Amino acid sequence: MALIALNLKRGSSYVAEAVTKVRLRTGVEGFDDLIAGGIPKGFLVAVVGEPGTGKTVFSIHFAWKGVLDGQKVIYVTTEESRESIISQAAQFGMNFNKAIEEKKMVIIDALLRDKADQWNMVELTVEELLNKIIEAKKYLGYGDARVVIDSMSAFWLDKPAMARKYSYLVKRVLNKWNMTIVATSQYAITTSFGFGFGIEHVADGIIRFKKMIKGWELKRYVIVEKMRQTPHSLRVHEIEIVDGKGMRVKGPVEYTRDEVTLPSKVVEGVKRGLARKALEERLMELD
Ligand SMILES: Nc1ncnc2c1ncn2[C@@H]1O[C@H](COP(=O)(O)OP(=O)(O)O)[C@@H](O)[C@H]1O
Numbered sequence: 636m637a638l639i640a641l642n643l644k645r646g647s648s649y650v651a652e653a654v655t656k657v658r659l660r661t662g663v664e665g666f667d668d669l670i671a672g673g674i675p676k677g678f679l680v681a682v683v684g685e686p687g688t689g690k691t692v693f694s695i696h697f698a699w700k701g702v703l704d705g706q707k708v709i710y711v712t713t714e715e716s717r718e719s720i721i722s723q724a725a726q727f728g729m730n731f732n733k734a735i736e737e738k739k740m741v742i743i744d745a746l747l748r749d750k751a752d753q754w755n756m757v758e759l760t761v762e763e764l765l766n767k768i769i770e771a772k773k774y775l776g777y778g779d780a781r782v783v784i785d786s787m788s789a790f791w792l793d794k795p796a797m798a799r800k801y802s803y804l805v806k807r808v809l810n811k812w813n814m815t816i817v818a819t820s821q822y823a824i825t826t827s828f829g830f831g832f833g834i835e836h837v838a839d840g841i842i843r844f845k846k847m848i849k850g851w852e853l854k855r856y857v858i859v860e861k862m863r864q865t866p867h868s869l870r871v872h873e874i875e876i877v878d879g880k881g882m883r884v885k886g887p888v889e890y891t892r893d894e895v896t897l898p899s900k901v902v903e904g905v906k907r908g909l910a911r912k913a914l915e916e917r918l919m920e921l922d
């Protein structure tokens with residue numbers, strides 16, 4: 636409702652259209668409100684951040700919500716084993732094993748070198764990645780699918796210059812199969828020269844996770860840096876990861892004094908101005 640009110644105020648039919656798009660809920664409590672209800676269907680969204688910021692936990696939520704919403708889910712893991720993803724999910728009460736048994740989910744373990752396992756990968760190439768995902772989709776059957784690629788950067792570690800071309804290829808090919816993709820990347824995609832350079836142009840959305848130590852405590856944050864066709868929040872939000880539950884958005888970060896304090900040069904200038912004014916007033920009194 637808040638969004639609709641906002642649209643009326645803006646008088647923009649484009650914004651109204653954006654809100655009515657088919658959106659996939661992420662399953663992260665409080666997060667979908669930041670992106671007008673969810674990720675637009677068919678998007679490729681890059682989830683970026685340093686290690687330990689919550690990219691995999693976010694991906695797990697997105698995958699599980701797909702199962703709950705009756706979509707087919709394909710989860711590609713490169714940094715952790717399939718078992719590790721399954722037990723991480725279990726800690727949040729999500730039964731990935733059951734979803735796999737019921738043919739609602741496939742976890743492709745990119746590092747598994749077990750030929751007997753249908754969902755392993757012989758080599759870490761984008762071509763093989765696409766082939767495996769399509770094979771998984773065929774196996775899971777008809778319907779919309781959610782794909783998680785965690786992490787995407789693993790596929791062009793040795794060819795960073797190809798990041799943009801590969802991201803585009805992944806998006807174009809998987810779009811044809813009615814897939815919505817969440818792809819994680821460990822690198823600062825807008826600043827790093829080598830890795831992921833170029834993916835930010837291809838991605839329809841960028842969700843950045845951050846961590847910081849404040850008051851001797853590790854805090855985690857999220858910011859939606861980009862989400863096409865979406866009136867998304869521009870604020871940094873604090874998140875938390877809770878045992879038994881998973882990730883949750885706590886709320887927007889309040890502006891701290893540091894942030895509202897003017898640059899010291901300006902402050903000095905104002906002080907000098909006030910001092911001069913006071914001096915002038917004193918002089919006038921003396922007159
Ligand atoms: N059961 C849990 N309870 C609380 N926090 C957890 C739990 N499982 C994982 N975490 C937190 O999540 C972090 C891992 O986040 P993850 O999504 O794997 O990071 P990334 O993928 O960005 O490297 C851990 O370092 C820990 O702080």
Ligand SMILES: [Mg+2]
Nearest residue numbers: 690691714785
């Ligand atoms: Mg991870």
